[in-house]
Amino acid sequence: MTTDQVESARRPLPRWRADLRLGTRIAVMRAGGLALALRGDPVARLMHRPWRLDPYPTYAALRASADGGLARSRTGIHAVVTHEACTAVLRDRRFGVRLADGRMPFDPTDDASTSSAPDPTAADTALLEPIDLSLLSLDPPDHTRLRRLAQPTFAPRRLAQYRDTAREVTDRLLDDAADRAARGTFDLTTDLAAPLPISVIAELLAIPDVDAPRFARWGRALGAALDGVRSVRHAHALSRATADLRALFGDLVERRRAEPGEDVISQLVHELDEGTLTLDELVSLAQLLLVAGFETTTNLIGNAVRALHATGTWDDLVADPGLAAGAVEETLRFDPPVQLTARFAHSDVEIAGRRLRRDSGVLVLLASAGRDPAAHADPDRFDPRREQSTPHLAFSGGAHYCLGAALARMEGEVALEMLAQRMPRLRPAGRIVPRVATVLRGPVHFPVRAG
Ligand code: HEM
Structure with missing residues (x-):
């Protein structure tokens, strides 16, 4: 190669060519996955319509066919599908969230790092860079160090303060929703389930002047990315959301350094x-x-109201709003906001009598564990009064157990209790629009009537 050729290969692709290349890659991958789904591969089906809209029959098929709780797939990724096997993998220290040598799984920039040639796809791989999900994408020792720093934010004494905020915010949101309902319908997701957790988190992080619709947009772009980038448009939305969030937090760090408070960012700036x-x-x-x-919490509230109505148990909640905590717990088991996670073997391991090679990926189907008849009696029945003798896995397990579990439970409980008290005649009023996703599950739009 001449110097000029090397220089031109080093130059990033023009935007339109990068977009075209990225679009083609995504289309090829999706077509491959869809072909496997059409041929009946259940793991591939979890990622594609129409099966993705209601994944529970696919989970049942997976549990029926799995050997010792481990289902194999031609996608190359296996899945643990029973409560016992999911718990075992989540607690097994031979598995991590990265590959054995610390690289990120599915890192599209890997090709470049393994080749000494200049990378002509620099522009599109920048769009596809795996999102840094902090704790969720770290193994020990970094995970242990950072988790310890984040933990005080979720101390029980703080929860009481967040509960007051949740009640005040819910009251205000329901006032506005009632005004809208008086003229017809309102949207349970955008008018309550999304802005409530945004306000609580904003207080936790002490973010001033929260622009809830903008935060919701960022959250949707990042949440959808848990499934991988699904289109060129999504890739751009993701880049913008990440850049905006980095700018917001960069600015917040400077403010807290100048004027420290009691919030988590101030503590982290100290560290x-x-x-x-x-x-x-x-x-x-x-x-x-x-x-x-x-x-996640947005989905919890939406999934709970949907299940309560679909099963005729909404009236039970209205008669006894104290049932809200049970309804939250049952929703987490029956239709959890986070359906699955993934782990990677850090050495050759044997699970369920099968040998998995180092770096093998395993999907942990948290939502399937919640419907496992070996763990929960009559698992397809939604019962807010259920005695949960086996804990569900909606908040995962092992080292990555959700740090915000108590906070999420509290918010869900406040939302359901106050909804039942203030709008006892609440009922669905149109088509629920589901999220286009595999990992996160919940309604993006949920039209309801209050009277
Ligand atoms: C219903 C609501 C929620 C659900 C279903 C949920 C679910 C989960 C799950 C499944 C994981 C672990 C994923 C894995 O094992 O790979 C997780 C981790 C985490 N969650 Fe939640 N979550 C919820 C709400 C919250 C809230 C309100 C917060 C904080 C404000 C939060 C903060 C976290 C953090 C920081 C982690 C990472 C923990 C770690 O990796 O060590 N979550 N969550």
Whole structure:
């Protein structure tokens, strides 16, 4: 290669060519997955319509065919599908969220790093870079160090303060929703289930002047990325959301440094100055708290109201709003906001009598575990009064057990209790629009009537 050729190969592709290349890659991958789904591969079916809209029959098929709880798939990724096998993998320290050598799984920039040639796809791989999900994409020792720093934010004494905020915010949102309902319908997701957790998280992070619709947009782009980038448009939305969030938190760090408060960012800025974490780690952790904290809780509220209505148990909640905690717990088992997660073997391992090679990926189907008849009696029945003798896995398990579990439960409980008290005649009033996703499950739009 001449110097000129090397120079031109090094130059990033023009935007339109990068977009075209990225679009083609995504289309090829989706077509491959769809072909497997059409041929009956259940793991591939989880990623595609129409099966994705109601994944529970696919989970049942997977449990029926799995050997010792492990289902094989021609996608190359296996899945653990029973409560016992999911729990075992989540607690097994031979599995991590990265590959054995610390690389990120599915990192599209890997090709470049393994080749000494200049990377002509630099522009599109930048769009596809795996999102840094802080704790969720870290293994020990970094995971242990950062988790310890984030933990005080979720101390029980703080929960009482967040509960007051949740009640005040819910009251205000329901006032506005009631005004809208008086003229017809309102949207349970955009008028209550999304803005409530955004306000609580904003208080937790002490973010001033929250622009809820903008936060919801960022959350949707990042949440959808848990499934991988699904289109060129999504890739651009994701880049914009990440850049906006980085700018927001970069600015917040400076403000807290000048004027520290009691909030989590102030504490983390202190750790930053002590050298316990880096600025990038701080910004990613704040971003994770923001996103993990609202997309999920939004889905919890939507899935709960949908299940209560579909099963005729809404009236039970109205008669006894104290049932809200049970309804939240049952929703987490029956139709959880986070359906699955993934782990990677850090050595050759044997699970369920099968040998998996180092770096093998395993999907952990949290939602399938919730419907496993070996763990829960009559698992397809939604019963807010159920005695949960076996804990569900909606908040995962092992080292990555959800840090915000108590907060999410509290928000769900406040939302359901106040809804039942203030709008006892609430009922669905049109088509529920589901989220286009495999990992996160919940309604994006949920039209309801209040009287
Ligand atoms: C119903 C609501 C929620 C659900 C279903 C949920 C679910 C989960 C799940 C399944 C994981 C672990 C994923 C894995 O094992 O790979 C997780 C981790 C996490 N969640 Fe939640 N979550 C919820 C709400 C929240 C809230 C409100 C916050 C905080 C404000 C939060 C913060 C976190 C954090 C920081 C982690 C990472 C923990 C770690 O990797 O060590 N979550 N969540």
